[in-house]
Amino acid sequence: MKKWAVVMLVLSMFVFASSTALAHGNDHRDDWNKNQLQSCNEVVASLNATLAKVKNDWTRAVLKRMIANFKAECSQGSSNNGSKNDSNIVNADKSALGITYLGNDNAGSVTLPVILPRTGKNGSSISWVSSNPSIISNDGLTIHRATNVDIAVDLTAVIKYNSASVSKTFRVIVRANLPQMTDVERVQRDSAALTIKFGGSDTINSVTQPLAELPSRGVNGSTIKWTSMLPTVISNDGKTVVRPNYGSGNAVVVLTADIKSGTYGETKIFVLTVKEGLPDAQRVAADKAALQITFGGSDNIDRVTRPVTLPAVGPNGSTIKWTTSAANILSADGKTIHRPAAGGADAIVLLQAIISSGSSTDVKIFLLKVKPEFSSSDMVAADKTDLAIGYKDGDSSSYVTGALTLPTSGYYGSKIVWYSSNPSLITDNGTLLYRPSSGQSDVTVTLTAFISNGSSGDIKTFTVNVKHL
Incomplete structure (x- = not known):
């Protein structure tokens, strides 16, 4: 889409929102203000002019929806005084109207009859029409579920009070009758599919950092509870991994997954090897090599516009302390940033990481470019x-x-x-x-x-x- 079309569309959206607010923001007045009506008609004309220039089918469809909505707002605002009270009643009942679902049903999954109100909260009468009465009857009390096919049905409520009338449509999905999976089948399938997600380049035979994920639910809906046989090394949730000290050897940890659905359950076992820690000098060197700053959004080291995340501990256990060359721009913990004013020059900030383990220490330096404030x-x-x-x-x-x-x-x-x-x-x-x-x-x-x-x-x-x- 050309840029002018985008701008006109966005501006049209703003005019639509502001004019709608104007039309409804003075409810204490009974008469529709002529200036508001004129403004309303001008906006409709502007939207139609934009529509005539836009070629993209999807954008044209969106514009048509906006024009239709805006015309409805204009029509509602210009209704005469004699019917305004009745109109207010039916519109209030329309806003409050909802369908009551039984059991665990909702609009996206109907398996049982639905309750369709016949009277509005403010006294209006409500009649209902089903777009497919062979699936849901007009009164909502009879449901016929198809085999293997979900069916969408529109239930339209016509809300009346004296001479005023409005409608409101609800779309519901009547779920198909599908073959049901037994608890045994569900658990067996989820057990076969269950895996552990490891962090970084770790594998089941070489764990050096917290696990990326221990699923709590199977792909078919079974519940999964994890237990570590050695929680001092790997916690039950896998989020904490403590490697053995250097020279003490690797640790073997058994994780059990209890998979259950209904009254049936199975257990699946995973055997993980947690690698021993490194000597101090190697630990510092490895943590220095792995050390990175985490930038927010699409930022990077040459384009900093947000606070940054600075690790306090390396993946191998070294401690990391940070200093900054410009605390007035970016704090030493990375959590506070003050960007140069719009139109100004970039600010260069030096962040220094001091990495330590035992008697070993090293330094890693990062040069960050903090960008000025943005234009719109x-x-x-x-x-x-x-x-x-x-x-x-x-x-x-x-x-x-x-x-x-x-x-x-x-x-x-x-x-x-x-x-x-x-x-x-x-x-x-x-x-x-x-x-x-x-x-x-x-x-x-x-x-x-x-x-x-x-x-x-x-x-x-x-x-x-x-x-x-």
């Missing part, structure tokens, strides 16, 4: 570079099984608004409504982030793959 366009660019989607444990962009975390602001202050190419599957806020049934194909969804700061804006897209059950 620089902030957008930096927040775009850093922007990433958060996934639940075990998920990735190519393997989505749960809700996504979509940031709404960047580290440098940019605002971020998201749009989904398939909001009936993944909503604009990252909620996963359902997954395709077993035997169905995975579904690809494009998520577009609009990033803005001041008058600057940009777009970043992500493609994710929703896995079938």
Whole structure:
């Protein structure tokens, strides 16, 4: 998309938000202000002008959604006084309206009848229509689950009070009747798939640092509890590893995983070798070679804009103390940073690490370049570079099984608004409504982030793959 289109889109979003707030921010007035209505119509015209110039199909679709929403706001704001009280009632009942699910059901997984309110909190009457009454009846009390296929059903509520009427649609996913996995099958499959994730270049025969992960849940849903036979060397959670002293030999540690589902359980055993520690001089040398500064976001040694993380202990046990050449720019612990003013020169900071073990000591020096404060366009660019989607444990962009975390602001202050190419599957806020049934194909969804700061804006897209059950 051309840059002018991006900027116009972002500006249109701002006008939409501010005009909507204006229309609703003075509820104590009964009359729609003519200036507000004129402004409303002007914004609609501006959005339509932008739409005429944009060629990208996805951006055009987003703009059309925005125009439709804005027209609805204009229409609501310009309603006459005579129907305003009735309109307020039905809109209040619309906002409060929800479906009650039974058992452990929710909108993304319906297996039981649903409770559909017939009266609003403020006295409006509510009637319901199912888009597929052969799956969910209009009253929600009859459910027919298909075999091996999940089915999406729209339940539309028509809310009326005197002459005022509004509607609200809920999409629910009626889960298929699938063959159930027994507890024995679940545990056996999870046991076969269970592995330990090691840190760095470690292996089961050479452990020198904390373990990266001991899974607490199997891929099929079994619970897993870990026990170390030598917790003074490897803790039960694997997060603490104490290597034997140099000259005392390696330590062999047995970790047991108790895997359980329902009343059935199995145990899987892992035998790990923890390598003995190094002599002082070798320990210091190894820790010096491994020592690195951890930078935030997309920072690096030549572009520092955030606090940094400075290790206090080396992976082999050496102690590390830090000094700084410019405490007014970057503190000795790396936690406080004061960047030069925008337009100024870079600041060079020397961080010195003093690495010690026993009688052995060495020094390692890092030269960091601290960048001046950013302009609004620089902030957008930096927040775009850093922007990433958060996934639940075990998920990735190519393997989505749960809700996504979509940031709404960047580290440098940019605002971020998201749009989904398939909001009936993944909503604009990252909620996963359902997954395709077993035997169905995975579904690809494009998520577009609009990033803005001041008058600057940009777009970043992500493609994710929703896995079938």
